[in-house]
Amino acid sequence: MAVNHPIGVFDSGYGGLTVLKEFLALMPEYDFVYLGDNARTPYGTRSFDVVYEYTLEAVKRLFDEGCNLVILACNTASAKALRTIQQRDLPRIAPHKRVLGVIRPAVEEVAEITKNGHVGVVATSGTVASESYPIELEKWSGGRVRQTTQQACPMWVPIVENNVMGTAGAEFFIQSNLQSLFQKDPLIDSLILGCTHYPLLMDSIRKYVPHERVQLIDQGKIVARKLQDYLARHPEMDAVCTKKSGRTFLTTEDARFFESRAEQFLGQAIQADKIEL
Incomplete structure (x- = not known):
């Protein structure tokens, strides 16, 4: 069975879909998996420790989905968790994987x-x-x-x-x-x-x-251009991102409810699966 290594896109809810929309427009050949922690949104009012804990759980889940590269398409997660994950967790749990922010x-x-x-x-x-x-x-x-x-x-x-x-x-x-x-x-x-x-x-x-x-x-448009540039400058990472135009959507909320709201942000209908973190 062929192994997929999509680019992971994480957000606390729906907003990251506006970033994913720009990724799909600029890089349609890449596989992507989106994870929205809708059951625990919003992150904006939570403490640094809680946002870090939730974000790390999501990053680990995306690693389990085969992602070698994860984009935190969430300003709160980027602000409160990214640096700790990059500096403390990745060297220990996944030294060859990368997590980037917005x-x-x-x-x-x-x-x-x-x-x-x-x-x-x-x-x-x-x-x-x-x-x-x-x-x-x-x-x-x-x-x-x-x-x-x-x-x-x-x-x-x-x-x-x-x-x-x-x-x-x-x-x-x-x-x-x-x-x-x-x-x-x-x-x-x-x-x-x-x-x-x-x-x-x-x-x-x-x-x-x-x-x-x-x-x-x-x-959204800026991060998409920067991601494309990052992959051009890091061919070793680009080589481990599969390119079959695959799209997977995961949510910690009810999947049907997530689907009904996601189209507003992404501009297209989707099918999602509910997961637990």
């Missing part, structure tokens, strides 16, 4: 495009509290980013998950959060959408960004 690709992109060094970040409360974006921007921007201003947007994920985009209530929260952000720093010229749910709010976000010159950083 924060550094966005950071590298914004460092290239900002004109004045003033960067804004909208994200979940957990990602904002982690200070991951300011830390990574200081580390990787080569001094091009001079000020990073963050805004927690705790209602944005529920707006998407409950499919109430465009309602008066949704618009109120999006407008008020963006007003708060730009009041803190009116000079922001690049805005990182630091949650994989937020591309579904793009039309509303654009309405309340005060200047057309502000560039919106959509992680």
